[in-house]
Amino acid sequence: MVTCLGDLFYPEVGVRIVRLLRRLGVTVDFPAGQTCCGLPLFNSGYHAEAAEVARRTLPLFRDSQHVVVPSGSCAWMVKHEYPGLMKDSPLRAEAERLASRTYELSQFLVSVLGKTRFSSAVAGRVTYHDSCHLRRGLGESESPRTLLRNLQGAEFVELPASDECCGFGGSFAVRLPEVSSSIVDRKLANVEAAGAACLVACDAGCLMQMGGRLRRRNSPIRAMHLAEVLEADVG
Amino acid sequence: MTDRAAFLDRIRSEMARARGVGGAAQRGELAPRPARPREIAETLRRELAERWRETLEKFRVEFERVAGVYHRVASVDDVPDVIGAIARERDSRRAIAWHPAALGVDWRSALSTHGLTTVAMPAAGVESAVERQALRDLIAAADIGVTGVDLAVAETGSLVLRSGSGRPRSTSLLPPYHVAVFDRHALVESLAQAGIFLEAWHEVSSEGREDASGRGGVINFITGPSRTADIELTLTRGVHGPKEVHAIFVEGGLGG
Amino acid sequence: MTELTTPFRQRAAAALDDAFLRQALTIATTKFIDLRREAFDEFPEGEALRDRARAIKEATLQRLDHYLGQLIDNIERRGGHVHYADTAADARRIILDIARRTGARLAVKSKSMATEEIELNEALLEAGVTPVETDLGEYIIQLAHEKPSHIIAPAIHKTKGQVAELFAKELKREVAADPEELTRIARVELRDKFLAADLGITGANFAVADTGTVVLVTNEGNGRMVTSLPRVHVAVMGVEKVIPSMSDLVVFLAILAKSATGQKLSSYTTLVQGPRRAGELEGAEEFHLVLLDNGRVKQIGGTLREALACLRCGACLNVCPVYRQIGGHAYGYTYPGPIGILLTAMLHGGEAVTDLAHASSLCGACLDACPVRIDIPRMLIELRNENVEHEVAPRGERLVFRLFARLLTRPRLFRLAASLGRLAQRPFTRGGAIRGLPGLFGEWTRTRDLPPVARQTFTERWASLEREA
Numbered sequence: 001m002v003t004c005l006g007d008l009f010y011p012e013v014g015v016r017i018v019r020l021l022r023r024l025g026v027t028v029d030f031p032a033g034q035t036c037c038g039l040p041l042f043n044s045g046y047h048a049e050a051a052e053v054a055r056r057t058l059p060l061f062r063d064s065q066h067v068v069v070p071s072g073s074c075a076w077m078v079k080h081e082y083p084g085l086m087k088d089s090p091l092r093a094e095a096e097r098l099a100s101r102t103y104e105l106s107q108f109l110v111s112v113l114g115k116t117r118f119s120s121a122v123a124g125r126v127t128y129h130d131s132c133h134l135r136r137g138l139g140e141s142e143s144p145r146t147l148l149r150n151l152q153g154a155e156f157v158e159l160p161a162s163d164e165c166c167g168f169g170g171s172f173a174v175r176l177p178e179v180s181s182s183i184v185d186r187k188l189a190n191v192e193a194a195g196a197a198c199l200v201a202c203d204a205g206c207l208m209q210m211g212g213r214l215r216r217r218n219s220p221i222r223a224m225h226l227a228e229v230l231e232a233d234v235g
Numbered sequence: 236m237t238d239r240a241a242f243l244d245r246i247r248s249e250m251a252r253a254r255g256v257g258g259a260a261q262r263g264e265l266a267p268r269p270a271r272p273r274e275i276a277e278t279l280r281r282e283l284a285e286r287w288r289e290t291l292e293k294f295r296v297e298f299e300r301v302a303g304v305y306h307r308v309a310s311v312d313d314v315p316d317v318i319g320a321i322a323r324e325r326d327s328r329r330a331i332a333w334h335p336a337a338l339g340v341d342w343r344s345a346l347s348t349h350g351l352t353t354v355a356m357p358a359a360g361v362e363s364a365v366e367r368q369a370l371r372d373l374i375a376a377a378d379i380g381v382t383g384v385d386l387a388v389a390e391t392g393s394l395v396l397r398s399g400s401g402r403p404r405s406t407s408l409l410p411p412y413h414v415a416v417f418d419r420h421a422l423v424e425s426l427a428q429a430g431i432f433l434e435a436w437h438e439v440s441s442e443g444r445e446d447a448s449g450r451g452g453v454i455n456f457i458t459g460p461s462r463t464a465d466i467e468l469t470l471t472r473g474v475h476g477p478k479e480v481h482a483i484f485v486e487g488g489l490g491g
Numbered sequence: 492m493t494e495l496t497t498p499f500r501q502r503a504a505a506a507l508d509d510a511f512l513r514q515a516l517t518i519a520t521t522k523f524i525d526l527r528r529e530a531f532d533e534f535p536e537g538e539a540l541r542d543r544a545r546a547i548k549e550a551t552l553q554r555l556d557h558y559l560g561q562l563i564d565n566i567e568r569r570g571g572h573v574h575y576a577d578t579a580a581d582a583r584r585i586i587l588d589i590a591r592r593t594g595a596r597l598a599v600k601s602k603s604m605a606t607e608e609i610e611l612n613e614a615l616l617e618a619g620v621t622p623v624e625t626d627l628g629e630y631i632i633q634l635a636h637e638k639p640s641h642i643i644a645p646a647i648h649k650t651k652g653q654v655a656e657l658f659a660k661e662l663k664r665e666v667a668a669d670p671e672e673l674t675r676i677a678r679v680e681l682r683d684k685f686l687a688a689d690l691g692i693t694g695a696n697f698a699v700a701d702t703g704t705v706v707l708v709t710n711e712g713n714g715r716m717v718t719s720l721p722r723v724h725v726a727v728m729g730v731e732k733v734i735p736s737m738s739d740l741v742v743f744l745a746i747l748a749k750s751a752t753g754q755k756l757s758s759y760t761t762l763v764q765g766p767r768r769a770g771e772l773e774g775a776e777e778f779h780l781v782l783l784d785n786g787r788v789k790q791i792g793g794t795l796r797e798a799l800a801c802l803r804c805g806a807c808l809n810v811c812p813v814y815r816q817i818g819g820h821a822y823g824y825t826y827p828g829p830i831g832i833l834l835t836a837m838l839h840g841g842e843a844v845t846d847l848a849h850a851s852s853l854c855g856a857c858l859d860a861c862p863v864r865i866d867i868p869r870m871l872i873e874l875r876n877e878n879v880e881h882e883v884a885p886r887g888e889r890l891v892f893r894l895f896a897r898l899l900t901r902p903r904l905f906r907l908a909a910s911l912g913r914l915a916q917r918p919f920t921r922g923g924a925i926r927g928l929p930g931l932f933g934e935w936t937r938t939r940d941l942p943p944v945a946r947q948t949f950t951e952r953w954a955s956l957e958r959e960a
Contacts, residue, residue, distance in 0.1 A: 002949045004899075008909055009942040011949035018956055028960070030953045035899045041892060043853055045875025045884065049896035056900050136855035165812040169852025174934035176850065178504050181938035182513075182816045183852070212939030215924050236585070239563060242575040245788055246730070247556045252792030263550030266543060266738040297755070360770045370772060371720075375686060391755040400770035404719040408712060426756075430741035433762075437702045437737065451771040452569070452778075453718065456744075456760035461712040464752075465628035465644060467651050468519055469670035474627055474678055475685075476712025476759070 001067050003074040004036035005204035013070055013225040024113055024233055031060040039077040040170050051085040058094050067102040071203045072134025075104040104134055106143035106202055106226055116146050120154035121231040127159040127196035131203035135163055144202055144226055152234055160190045168209035184213045191221060199223045272434035279431060287419040290389045297392030301459030303480045310487040315342045317483050318414055319349025327378030334358045334401025338383050339489040358401045380410035384417035386432055390425040393458040398451030413477040418488045497846040506817040512648050516818050519647045523809040526753025540746050545863040547739045548800035558700040558733045565703025569765030571778035579609035579785050586725055589779055590620045593723050595690035601714040602626035603694025604803055605727045605783060608825045623684045625713040627677050634661050640819030642805040643751050648818055691717035695728035701736050707761045718763050724775035729783050731799040750862040751804040786838045794873045798833040800863045807857035813850050829857040829867045841877050848874040912944045
């Protein structure tokens, strides 16, 4: 599943994931007709509309054995909210089935494929931002760290207060842009303190927020998706 | 204005509506309660008596962590020396104390040899408003308040004091220095154990009555001195209550 | 998109411009976060106790009428009086009646969010009773004619210099800007008030049903003063504060202070059981408990039911990225922070929080920090949903989101929109980034660059990517 932000703004991430998974022996399919998981609608309170998106998205993945999502928040939406949105619908069982087969990328690599050692596509110091939906929503903080700690050719450092929000929050970022950017500034100050050249996250929303602010500040620090730093499997 | 019946009726009708509402499906379960708390408390006391040294050490550590000042003496007769030293160092002359019957011992004359005038609180209620006012003025002017302790909670370094006859609430509140005297019988390990004693103190007899003789209307858990951090988070002690709390452990017991 | 600029957004922006406020917030919230973490780190049983505490709240709510009935019986048995307030106005009237009947002129108060909520001080003043806040932070706020900006640290937005100025004005003499000295002055000033007051007013952290006990937790000792010295004590308490037994109480005590200030227990936990008893020297001759509904009862079966478990510890404020930037006043109501948005909706209805319900990035830090694990993000989303369904959300916003929903359910239209976006972004794209967009998107590009829609979206690249295999 490649969801809206990834599809439109970061297609390269999707391409890298497909190639990486294929090299690991996974048969990758991308069912046609995908748009967005519906999280932006859901979080803003448009639940009927979000349910409609879920209803259209669910059948697309009927034949997939595992569903891999590049963003923690979309994975959370599918795993956490789809079953609830479909609770009075004939698709409920299907929603629950999809939820149980859906993984965020790092989870899939570590837990399903058992792959933890990769060479790095970037050199220097790498740090990691915990996306809220991935860490608190899905309770996943170890898989990305396992991958980054084992990364060959780069040095992983912990980010102070890595689990603090980046201030994206979907429509929050445009409803309260001043507050949203003050929040990301605090995050970026921590990234600078960590002395990292590369800031890794597993969520297109966070990357858009942190990357967008870094660019605006003409910072040399690069915000990258996990898939962009994982080069090749080294055992 | 609403009366009890109408108020509770409305709550009842909302409760009926709640079945099926989100949170209402959550698991609801109360804390386990001792069926006969007084018996349990007595058993607990016996068990605790066997390991009072460890409990006392834990209490000391926690009490000092909350800025309490800990003292240990061998017998009740050593207590006045400690209080006398506290008074001397702080240039204190006036003390008030729980009534000797509530403390289990009378230190007044011993304290006077240390230059400390000590007034014991009355054993019973005071009917005359004038007299009550005079006593309150006395308490408010005192430098040191001497009390006993009903429970010393090791987990938190807390002193639990029940108010009642001979043990006015303000003895441990108005004077800037609070000195509490206790022995091994007051020691409990945890808040949970303190909870058993709270239950025991309120146990209703088979006749449906609570034993409240001599009891007052307040129980206080005192955990260190009065403190505030309301101005720029700067920790300051003694804002309304005492700025120092001393606990004197009497190894030989307090008697009474 | 003018409706995106709401009064709340303006207040938030003003707060962001206040350099001192932001520094104070950072220092205070960071310190509270660290203290809380340390407290729970050395208390391994804490996690299980949090679950137990929540289960107690839930079990109590399931039989709320029973436990309230028990509480009332026991307080009356101890010679206390219980009053029933459906609204804030009822509560004020009840308390003013007590003040009038007892001839009270001076009331001392210990910190209570419930009395803030019912705006009691204004009513007392009008009735000729002088209310004096005795919690140091609240005292400062009262002198400044402001509202608390944090549930447990009401004056964190004030510098010691500002406090010194307030004291100097009140006392009409020079005062040093030293917290130690300022605290000493407050002790002396307020000591006289405690001794002179006729009426003591408190809230209640808990009320234990089966013993008729009102529990007050303070660090300064003012709660003890207020309940021991004046001849009348009135406690104001939301109905949800009742808990069944002392065994339940110790569960809450074990987590409350740790969550609030990182202490194992606050300095004073005071269990008040009715008026002064025979044989006692001190204590109020009259004890009154005011049970307050004010929007709570209808949430027993409502969207905000979970919020009835709140202990008012303030932990969710400290960890909230939004609160940490803007502080409490910007929220505009008695209760700030994430839980404050829910309580505001409880007290004033969902319409009151059309903008506030969005003052959260839904990061979930509040849920993690809450000692009783209240799912605040879930309820914020529910409130947003209700405001959409009841058409309280701004019309323009609803239009935009419904249009967006249409694109998402029509893949071909979605593709078309992407292509249009690619065309439209051209004039704004420089060096691979977009700046200075108009309208809604401009709210993004004001502070951040936006990546352009890719030359080829992933969907468009899939055909060739599929062949690679």
